[in-house]
Amino acid sequence: MNFDRIKEKLSILADAAKYDVSCSSSGSKRLNKDKGLGDSSGMGICHSYTEDGRCVSLLKILLTNHCIFDCAYCVTRKSNDIRRAAFKVQEVVDLTIAFYRRNYIEGLFLSSGIFKSADTTMERLVAVARKLREEENFNGYIHLKSIPGASDELMQEAGKYADRLSVNIEIPSEKGLKLLAPDKKREDFIKPMKTVQNGIIKYKNEKKLFKSTPSFAPAGQSTQMIIGASGETDAEIMYTSSYFYKKFGMKRVYYSGYIPISFDSRLPSIGTEVPMLRENRLYQTDWLLRFYGFDIRELLNKEHPNLDSDIDPKLSWALRNLHLFPIDINRADKQSLARIPGVGMRSVSKILHARRYRRLNWEHLKAIGIAMNRAKYFILCDSSDFERKDRTAAQLKSLILSNSSSKFQKTHNSAQLNLFSANQTPILR
Incomplete structure (x- = not known):
């Protein structure tokens, strides 16, 4: 050879x-x-x-x-x-x-x-x-x-x-x-x-x-x-x-x-x-x-032929369909839970399991691991506050992007301080 x-x-x-x-x-x-x-x-x-x-x-x-x-x-x-x-x-x-x-x-x-x-x-x-x-x-x-x-x-x-x-x-x-x-x-x-x-x-x-x-x-x-x-x-x-x-x-x-x-x-x-x-x-x-x-x-359809580059497609869909929200975490079925921005399929399974034992509130949802910076504007739970109030889709988008930017900066700074970085696959939630 x-x-x-x-x-x-x-x-x-x-x-x-x-x-x-x-x-x-x-x-x-x-x-x-x-x-x-x-x-x-x-x-x-x-x-x-x-x-x-x-x-x-x-x-x-x-x-x-x-x-x-x-x-x-x-x-x-x-x-x-x-x-x-x-x-x-x-x-x-x-x-x-x-x-x-x-x-x-x-x-x-x-x-x-x-x-x-x-x-x-x-x-x-x-x-x-x-x-x-x-x-x-x-x-x-x-x-x-x-x-x-x-x-x-x-x-x-x-x-x-x-x-x-x-x-x-x-x-x-x-x-x-x-x-x-x-x-x-x-x-x-x-x-x-x-x-x-x-x-x-x-x-x-x-x-x-x-x-x-x-x-x-x-x-x-x-x-x-x-x-x-x-x-x-x-x-x-x-x-x-x-x-x-x-x-x-x-x-x-x-x-x-x-x-x-x-x-x-x-x-x-x-x-x-x-x-x-x-x-x-x-x-x-x-x-x-x-x-x-x-x-x-x-x-995606004739009115929306291209995906939004600023936000993920599930959040984009939710902002176009605010009339379907808020979704009650303690009552909704699996398919409805999966459509909440910030809630992934693993979190859906955890929610369905946990609510068999008690009604869930903000703290429970944070412990489950849902992305509260997005989800809180689209859900009801065993807490008195509903975060969306009377905000429009444009206002919500701006607010969520602002929150995400602040969270990213904190994470980025922390990673630099620890002198550690890794290639991670983004998770859709």
């Missing part, structure tokens, strides 16, 4: 893979068997992230960055003047095993540019997974990218070996795809999604009858959209997400802010990157749809 050449390939193809953020690994329960190598427990792979969002506990690479397509938004498009490289199937297998034995990784995230054809590319990806499972007895996590347009037979085989499969729809709208990737068709993305979905449903049905039924993509499927490349509103983006969640049972939809990489007139100009805050707001909205019982039409 030419180690210098392998190292060069790894440098090129790992860097090219960083633009794909959909590498979540939770949801699989592949256990170690027959004294094999690795496992993927029910808790999911434990991974850390770099500042630019790359998952560093998975070997995250492209099989190749050669591509027959010329998508304007893609760094690996055929017209782009970049260094090209391609791994052989066995090289990826050897790298995965070598990295795992050194405790560098706990699994593999493998994608690829499309060379020759969709089936040729997908066949190589499947070959990597098959070799790892059958020849190396590798039981660690494997996430394969589904290639748009790949045959049903290859997708069925991929599901036998991969824990998760995903095909990126890339651009949220069909008009945007036609503008920036005219060689691609939306149906080529949909076809493998349907095949994977049908395979998962078939597996679940057969598993009820036969416990020995071989698993099929146990961690489900996901997809990713590029945000800000083709001018869609937040409403268009999230309506697309809602469709894929309902239609194909997606585990996750990922949102990747477009990073300008060329001077193409169809794209945003160099230096106009999508703000990280926009991605964050989209993920918060996604969370509300999946876990808080919101309908997309409540959060």
Whole structure:
């Protein structure tokens, strides 16, 4: 093996893979068997992230960055003047095993540019997974990218070996795809999604009858959209997400802010990157749809096509619907409690449990951990004061932002005094 050449390939193809953020690994329960190598427990792979969002506990690479397509938004498009490289199937297998034995990784995230054809590319990806499972007895996590347009037979085989499969729809709208990737068709993305979905449903049905039924993509499927490349509103983006969640049972939809990489007139100009805050707001909205019982039409519609950058989407919805508040903490059902700004789903569960024993007041709610700087303007409890009084939505927004700013400054100062900082994922409440 030419180690210098392998190292060069790894440098090129790992860097090219960083633009794909959909590498979540939770949801699989592949256990170690027959004294094999690795496992993927029910808790999911434990991974850390770099500042630019790359998952560093998975070997995250492209099989190749050669591509027959010329998508304007893609760094690996055929017209782009970049260094090209391609791994052989066995090289990826050897790298995965070598990295795992050194405790560098706990699994593999493998994608690829499309060379020759969709089936040729997908066949190589499947070959990597098959070799790892059958020849190396590798039981660690494997996430394969589904290639748009790949045959049903290859997708069925991929599901036998991969824990998760995903095909990126890339651009949220069909008009945007036609503008920036005219060689691609939306149906080529949909076809493998349907095949994977049908395979998962078939597996679940057969598993009820036969416990020995071989698993099929146990961690489900996901997809990713590029945000800000083709001018869609937040409403268009999230309506697309809602469709894929309902239609194909997606585990996750990922949102990747477009990073300008060329001077193409169809794209945003160099230096106009999508703000990280926009991605964050989209993920918060996604969370509300999946876990808080919101309908997309409540959060985004013709009157409100874009998310508020100043405040989170639940607070924004609440300020537009003040007639639904205040909500009585001691009487409201679970769905109503989940709609109170500052109250997360864990707090909802604690409230429902605690009020079985006594009526709750301000102090109880503080102890439960709800964000009182927001929640107090939308609730009633076993205390006499109702904080909102006769304030308008605009006045409440200003007051909450002011309170949040003061709280942030105190926290920031405290963190600096302690000479400690950590990357934390914001919690939607």
